[in-house]
Amino acid sequence: MRPVLICACLLAAALPAAPKSPSNGADVTVIVNFKGSYSVPAIKAMKAEVEKILKSSGVSVDWRTRDEAADATFNDLVVMSFKGACVFNPMPVVYDELGPYAITRTTGGEVQPFGEVDCDHVASSLHKAISGEDFARADQLLGRALGRVVAHELVHMLTKSKQHGREGVEKAALSARQLIAETLPLSAFDIDRLQLERRNR
DSSP: OOOEEOEEEEEOOOOOOOOSSOSSOOSEEEEEEESSOBOHHHHHHHHHHHHHHHHTTTOOEEEEEHHHHTTOOOSSEEEEEEESOBSOOSSOOOOOTTSOSEEEEEETTEEEEEEEEEHHHHHHHGGGTOOGGGGGGHHHHHHHHHHHHHHHHHHHHHHTOOOOBSSGGGBSEEOHHHHHSSOOOOOHHHHHHHHHHHHTO
16 A cells, blocks of 8 residues: 655744743643534544654643634644544545645744644545444544644654654655554654753753
8 A cells, every 4th residue: 555645844924933931731732723524533533642642752732722722822832724524434535645644834944833634635545444343433543543644743843843754653654554553653763853852942
């Protein structure tokens, strides 16, 4: 099965950084912005997967909607948008596999704290990896896949680097089977990068 590009870096306008006096104790707060429909169980599974992956590096995650974040301050703030439908469709959807699962914005070569996940692409890819009894837990598997795509983008944002790893969730390309495998952790290399960035803050 051919791996699919996880992300691409696109230009974005520079925005001011979040204030430094946090109103929560998380290392990073993710503002979620859904542009289409979504499955509540899948999003719950997505959040759990992100937290599980980043926990090995000591990074804690908080989740907020735009409204919930309006009057708060944070240690580190990123915005993750989700385009398309974050819902598993039992009927296969024809999709261009050449595009990435997600993008991270850059300005002047610098990684910005803004990303966008293509839910339609992620959901469509699952049809190559699941069968039989897997369909009964499709929401969970979609959430797992979305969580790994989001975690991949967060590593770029938190390390302020476009660099990919040679193994684990931060590889440049992952197959659908890898997105729903039982585990897909951070590599030791990526854990070290995240911890170094935290120490240097």
